Each structure stands twice: as structure tokens, then as C-alpha cells.
Amino acid sequence: MADEQVPVHYEDLALLETQFDEVDREILAKQYVLSAPLYAKRQEIVSKIDNFWPLVFEQSPPDVDRYITPNDANIFTKLKSLDVKRFEIPMGPEKIDGEAGDPRSIAIRFEFEDNEYFSNTVLEKKFWYRRSNDGWSGLVSEPVKIDWKEKDPTEGLLDAAHAVFEERKKAGDMKKKGFAAHKKLLKLIESNNVDNTSFFAWFGYVSATRYVSAEESAQANKEYKERQDKRSKGxxxxxxxxxxxDMADMSGEDEVHPEGDELAQVIAEDVWPNAIKYFNMSEMDFEDMSDEDDDNAPIDLRALVGKGKPKTKPSNDADEPPKKKQKK
Amino acid sequence: MADEQVPVHYEDLALLETQFDEVDREILAKQYVLSAPLYAKRQEIVSKIDNFWPLVFEQSPPDVDRYITPNDANIFTKLKSLDVKRFEIPMGPEKIDGEAGDPRSIAIRFEFEDNEYFSNTVLEKKFWYRRSNDGWSGLVSEPVKIDWKEKDPTEGLLDAAHAVFEERKKAGDMKKKGFAAHKKLLKLIESNNVDNTSFFAWFGYVSATRYVSAEESAQANKEYKERQDKRSKGxxxxxxxxxxxDMADMSGEDEVHPEGDELAQVIAEDVWPNAIKYFNMSEMDFEDMSDEDDDNAPIDLRALVGKGKPKTKPSNDADEPPKKKQKK
Incomplete structure (x- = not known):
């Protein structure tokens, strides 16, 4: 590729894209810091509203909804709270330090009431935004162990992903293959009908390509920055x-949830910031019984949680009359 | 509604939503100011790339693409440049002043080469984010006159919208109805097949509800702020x-492009910031001839502009290898 005649403006465009990315990261961090007290206030308010989070997930956008099986919907009726943190953004008096971490790293924390599926009360999944030494960057994660009771809605997928990750960690080789647990995982993935995969398999997500460690990422970021500095000097x-x-390693063939990074982003960038909107939609749905032509056919969590007609109506009057076609 | 028992937490949520909106506006303005020099640089670079903007629009997302008729696609091959400004955000040394205007107001400016449809070289449409005295807020605009040559791709719709707006302005009554031009507009809208409406009818967009003047909006914003201040004191x-x-006036029945505000937002928030991405997609499409299962079936602008195989390949190597499933 080095010998091909690449017009300079394509290089300029590529460099520019990375500068836009920098602004995006700065803005993301700034927004996070400014919004944090408002989200804290929201948590306080919604904790007083019955079934707030189950109703939000009932109205969640198709990119989340399609991963929620009937089993999962049952579990979500026990969702007590959701929390999303960008844990690499430093908060408090020290303020934002560009070197501190990546604002795109996300932690998603679910708190559940007692339920018949697992004994955990908290499930937290962390996603680190990392760069690999072969040029890829994106969200990587580690499988979260869930202590199943009798029924495992992922039908062994999550356990298998967890076992593979643990064995690789122990071996100090995150690309290790061919061992028994890995074969089992591949078999489960192959026999699995993607459309029926439980939402909870997402807790096993590792990477859309391959796992990247913090050390590899730090080194790759350093080299990346050096290249960028040279490029900006022409x-x-x-x-x-x-x-x-390496390409073969990056195929993601042993990934239990190949779109797990996107699902995390939809939760962090849509469900979480727009939770009040989704909750209000559920109230409206309930009032508007002519809802049958909804081709999403969401599972009716409200019926599952045994909620009757709400005693009171949401006041939509704080200068926000329902918009005809709200989008965001 | 005043007498109904509304639990306090619903009021709290509504107030909180407006506080989130404030943060969003602040962030929008901040991002605009930080990105402005990068967009200027981008304009400079892409002005050297043949058919940059036509190829961007060829790859534009479905929410834009569905408004582009074959006629429109022909016109877009003559698109010389696009520019999006948030003109109510003050730039330069005076920096951002919260009272100055709304960062959600948008100006979208198209520059065209000579073409057989109209003699204008620049078409600019401005959208003001305004609040009405009856509680609505959103983007309003004024019809832009296009000087058609022989063929009018909107089949009279744009001219009719323009005539109605002018007559209302002259009468000092933006709700005026029943006059000849208004009847003609309603008839055209009724007989119009929405799916075949030209993109250029969008230049006639006024409001999803009704027109709101700057004066009405200033007064409504003042009262809104007073209410919010009281609410935040409990x-x-x-x-x-x-x-x-008023509800009848707000039906938008005489609107030539009922989703014109959303189309403006898609251009400003997706096509504009992601133009390089869409352009790169067009390069990739061209290389990847197995593209026939694309169910969007976009009109092939590249064929229309008579562009052959690009002499050079875009360098995708500035640390951004093509992502398998890039979103946003």
C-alpha cells in the first residue's frame, strides 16, 4: 500500500477524522460530568416509582428488545435498578485529565430482586475501550459469572464463555484455542439459534475481534499518539x-454475543439517557388501548408484573406536550 | 388536570427532563464551537475531491434517501457543497452566551453548479428553534423560493407553499386560511403522492404544527423560564x-413536508458530521461489486456523474481499519 499513489487529501481526511474523534471524546466526558448530578437525582426519584426499570426495558428500542426472550422478560420484571457509569472519566475536584482513561469505557450495573433464575443481586458488566497492537480499537469486556439456580436461560453459553476466558487467563494466552472448553464453546455457538439467544448471554461478551489487555492497549495508544503527532506535522x-x-484470531468466531459492544452502547447511549421517555411511553401505551398494530409486539411486562391501571396519570405538563413524532 | 392527584415524583421527573435538556443544549453549543475549525478544514479538503457531496448523498441514510426521487438524484449530481451552521451560537471572542439564541437552530446551505432545473446557485434553508405561547416547541422555517427553469420536480408544491406564506405575512396573520392560494396548496397536498414528493418540496417546510414568530417565541421563553424557576423552588x-x-391550527394540514424538521435534523446530525464516512462507503461500494443485495437500492449517482473507477484508493490506514459493523 505504501507504494500506491494515494492522493494527499485522503490522508488529510483520515487525520481529520481522528481530530473529530478527539472532540467527540472531550464532549462525551464534559457531558458526563455535567449530567452526573442529574442522573443521581433521577435515581432518587425513580426508586420511588414501582416497576420503573422493568417498564423502561419493556419499551426499549428494537436493538435491545430483540435480545429479550420470554424467559428474559420474566427476569426483567425483577430489575430493581440500572446504572451506567463511564468509569474512566475522573470525577470530582481533579476534573478531566485527557490521559486518565477513555470516556468511551462503560460500566453497566443491574440490580435484581430475588428471582428464580439466579442468586446474584447485582450483575455488573464493564467495557473497556482499548486499542490493539494490530490497529483495531473498540470495546472489550470480561465474562461475568452468573450463579444460576435451576434454569439457565443462556443454555450453557454464558458458563462456557466464562470457562474459556478463565482458562486463557490462567494460561497467560488470550488467543489460546483447541482446548476442551473452547471446543465446547464453539459447538454451543454453532448449534445456537441466534434469534433465541438470551439477553444474559451478553454477560459473556469479550470482544468483536479478540481480547485486548490493558497493557497492550496502553502501548498501542502510545504508538498511535506518536504516529498522529508525526502526521499532523505532515x-x-x-x-x-x-x-x-492475526486476522483469523480477530474473526470473533468464539464470541457468544458478536454484537455485545453495540448492545452495550445502545443501553448506555439510548436506554439510559432516555429512560424517562421510555417510561412515559409505557404509561401512554397503557392508556391507548388501540395499540394492537404495534408490529414490535413487545412482551407485556406490565401484565407480567401484575400492574393494574395506574392510579395516577403522569403529568405531561412541564412544558413538554407529547410530541407527535418524537425521535432522538 | 389540575385537580387530579399527580404524585410529586412525576413533577420531579418532568422538571429533571428540562434540566437534562439544558445540559444537552450547553453540550451542543460546546461541541459546535470545538468542531468549527475542523469542519472548516474539511470543507477545504473535500473541495478538492470530485463529486464528494453527490457521493455522500448517494450513501445517505434511509431517512434522507427516501425523499430523493430520480429527478432529485439528477440535481444532486450538481451539488457543489453543503454547509450546516448553528447560527444562533455566537462564535469568536465573545464566546457562548446562554441568552443569545438556541443551539438547536440550524441553517443548511446547498451550493449547486449550473443545472437544468433551477437558476439559483445557492439554496439556504434556516430552521429556528422556537417556543409557542400554547406550549409547543420545535423547528420552524420559512419557504425558500427556487427559480425553476422548465421542470419543477415538486410539481408546484414549493411555489404554492411560498405563495401561502407570503400572503399570510402580508396580512400579518400567520394562521390565515381559506384564500385562493391556501385552497390551492391544500388541493396540491391532498393530490400529492407522498412517496413521490421531491426532496425540494422540503424547502417549503414551515412547521410541524404552525409558524411561530421570533416575538412570540421570545415571550413564551420568558414565561417558560419563570415557570421553571418557580418549579425548581418546589x-x-x-x-x-x-x-x-388552536389545536386545529396546529394540525399541520397545510404543511408540504410534515417531516421537514426531522429531515433537517438528519442532515445536520448525521449526513453532515458523518460525511467522510458516507463518502468512504461509496468508495467501498464501488470496489465491492457484490453489492446487489442492498435492499435500499439507492440511485447510482456515481453512474449519473459518469465517474469511472477511482484512480486511487482511499487510504484507510490512519489507524481506522474499516469496522465490520460501524454504526453512527
Whole structure:
């Protein structure tokens, strides 16, 4: 590729894209810091509203809803709270320090009441935004162990993903393959009907390509920054590209939830910030019984939680009359 | 509604929503100011790339693409540049002043080469984010006159919208109805097949409800702020609600492009910031000839502009290898 005649403006565009990304990251961090007290206040208010979070998930957008099986819907009726943190953004008096971490890293924390599926009361999944030494960047995570009671809605998928990750960690080789647990995982993934995969398999997500450690990412970010600095001075610099064999490692064939990073982002960037909107939609749905042409056919959590007609109506009057076609 | 028992937490939630909105506006303004120099740089670079904007629109998301008829696609091959400004955000040394205007107001400016449809070289449409005295808020605009040559792709719709707006302005009554031009507009809208409406009818957009003047909006914002201040002190305050007869005025039945505000937002918040991404998609499409299962079936602008195989390949190597499933 180095020998091909690439017009300079394509390089300029690529450099510019990374500068736009920097602004996006700065803005994301700024928004997080400004919104934090409002989210804290919201938690306080919604904790007093029965079934707030179950009703939000009932109205969640298709990109979440399609992962919620009937079993999962049952479990979500026991959802006590949701919390989303961008844990690499430093809060408090020290304020934002660009080197501190990546604002795109996300922690999603679910708190459940007693339920018949698992004994955990808290399930927290962390996603780190990392860069690999072969040029990829994105969200990686580690499988979260769930202590199933009798029924495992993921039908062994989550346990298998967890076992593979643990064995790789123990071996100090995150690309290790071919061992018994790995074969079992591949078999389960292959026999699995993706459309019926439980939401809870998402807790097993590792990476859309391959796992990247904090150390690898720190080194790759350092080199990336050096290349960017040279580029902004007009130097032409090659970027790393994955070797043939690495490409195979990056196929994500042993990933239990290949779109797990996107699901995390939808929860963090849509469900979480728009929770009040989704909750209000559920109230409206309930009042508007002519809802049958809804082709999403969401599972009726309200029926599941045994909730009757709400005693009171939401006051939609704080200068926000329902919009005809709200989007966001 | 005042007499109904509304639990306090619903009022708290509504107040909180308006506080989130404030943060969103602040962030929007901040992002605009930080990105402005990068967008200027981008304009400079892409002006050197043949057919940059036509190719961006060819790859535009469905919410834009569905408004582009074959006629429109022909016109878009002559698109020289696009520019999006948030013109109520003050730039320069005076920096942001919260009272100055609304960061959600947008100006979208198209520059065209000579073409067989109209003699204008620039079409600019401004959208003001305004609040009405009956509680609505959103984007309003004024019809833009296009000087058609022989063929009018909107088949009279745009001219009719423009005529109605001018007559109302002259009469000093933006709700005026029943005059000849208004009847003609209603008839055209009724007989119009929405799916075949030209993109250029969008230049006639006025409001999803009704036109709101700058004066009305200033007054409504002032009263809104007073109510919010009282609410944040714990007072319970009624919001204005439209009268029965105003509701009829707010139906938007004489609107040539009922989703014109959303189309403006998609252009400003997706096409504009992601233009390089859409352009790169067009390059990839061109290389990947197995593209036939694309169910969007976009009109092939590249064929229309008579562009052959690009002489050079975009360098995707500035540390951004093509992502498998890039979103947003």
C-alpha cells in the first residue's frame, strides 16, 4: 500500500477524522460530568416509582428488545435498578485529565430482586475501550459469572464463555484455542439459534475481534499518539496492519454475543439517557388501548408484573406536550 | 388536570427532563464551537475531491434517501457543497452566551453548479428553534423560493407553499386560511403522492404544527423560564395548553413536508458530521461489486456523474481499519 499513489487529501481526511474523534471524546466526558448530578437525582426519584426499570426495558428500542426472550422478560420484571457509569472519566475536584482513561469505557450495573433464575443481586458488566497492537480499537469486556439456580436461560453459553476466558487467563494466552472448553464453546455457538439467544448471554461478551489487555492497549495508544503527532506535522506514517494469522484470531468466531459492544452502547447511549421517555411511553401505551398494530409486539411486562391501571396519570405538563413524532 | 392527584415524583421527573435538556443544549453549543475549525478544514479538503457531496448523498441514510426521487438524484449530481451552521451560537471572542439564541437552530446551505432545473446557485434553508405561547416547541422555517427553469420536480408544491406564506405575512396573520392560494396548496397536498414528493418540496417546510414568530417565541421563553424557576423552588405551576381552536391550527394540514424538521435534523446530525464516512462507503461500494443485495437500492449517482473507477484508493490506514459493523 505504501507504494500506491494515494492522493494527499485522503490522508488529510483520515487525520481529520481522528481530530473529530478527539472532540467527540472531550464532549462525551464534559457531558458526563455535567449530567452526573442529574442522573443521581433521577435515581432518587425513580426508586420511588414501582416497576420503573422493568417498564423502561419493556419499551426499549428494537436493538435491545430483540435480545429479550420470554424467559428474559420474566427476569426483567425483577430489575430493581440500572446504572451506567463511564468509569474512566475522573470525577470530582481533579476534573478531566485527557490521559486518565477513555470516556468511551462503560460500566453497566443491574440490580435484581430475588428471582428464580439466579442468586446474584447485582450483575455488573464493564467495557473497556482499548486499542490493539494490530490497529483495531473498540470495546472489550470480561465474562461475568452468573450463579444460576435451576434454569439457565443462556443454555450453557454464558458458563462456557466464562470457562474459556478463565482458562486463557490462567494460561497467560488470550488467543489460546483447541482446548476442551473452547471446543465446547464453539459447538454451543454453532448449534445456537441466534434469534433465541438470551439477553444474559451478553454477560459473556469479550470482544468483536479478540481480547485486548490493558497493557497492550496502553502501548498501542502510545504508538498511535506518536504516529498522529508525526502526521499532523505532515509526515507520512504507516499504520500497523494485522498479519494474516492475526486476522483469523480477530474473526470473533468464539464470541457468544458478536454484537455485545453495540448492545452495550445502545443501553448506555439510548436506554439510559432516555429512560424517562421510555417510561412515559409505557404509561401512554397503557392508556391507548388501540395499540394492537404495534408490529414490535413487545412482551407485556406490565401484565407480567401484575400492574393494574395506574392510579395516577403522569403529568405531561412541564412544558413538554407529547410530541407527535418524537425521535432522538 | 389540575385537580387530579399527580404524585410529586412525576413533577420531579418532568422538571429533571428540562434540566437534562439544558445540559444537552450547553453540550451542543460546546461541541459546535470545538468542531468549527475542523469542519472548516474539511470543507477545504473535500473541495478538492470530485463529486464528494453527490457521493455522500448517494450513501445517505434511509431517512434522507427516501425523499430523493430520480429527478432529485439528477440535481444532486450538481451539488457543489453543503454547509450546516448553528447560527444562533455566537462564535469568536465573545464566546457562548446562554441568552443569545438556541443551539438547536440550524441553517443548511446547498451550493449547486449550473443545472437544468433551477437558476439559483445557492439554496439556504434556516430552521429556528422556537417556543409557542400554547406550549409547543420545535423547528420552524420559512419557504425558500427556487427559480425553476422548465421542470419543477415538486410539481408546484414549493411555489404554492411560498405563495401561502407570503400572503399570510402580508396580512400579518400567520394562521390565515381559506384564500385562493391556501385552497390551492391544500388541493396540491391532498393530490400529492407522498412517496413521490421531491426532496425540494422540503424547502417549503414551515412547521410541524404552525409558524411561530421570533416575538412570540421570545415571550413564551420568558414565561417558560419563570415557570421553571418557580418549579425548581418546589412551587406547582400550570403550563399553558392549546385551546380547542388552536389545536386545529396546529394540525399541520397545510404543511408540504410534515417531516421537514426531522429531515433537517438528519442532515445536520448525521449526513453532515458523518460525511467522510458516507463518502468512504461509496468508495467501498464501488470496489465491492457484490453489492446487489442492498435492499435500499439507492440511485447510482456515481453512474449519473459518469465517474469511472477511482484512480486511487482511499487510504484507510490512519489507524481506522474499516469496522465490520460501524454504526453512527
Amino acid at each position: 509526515e507520512r506514517v504507516e499504520s500497523p496492519e494485522p498479519e494474516e494469522e | 412551587e406547582r405551576v400550570e403550563s399553558p395548553e392549546p385551546e380547542e381552536e
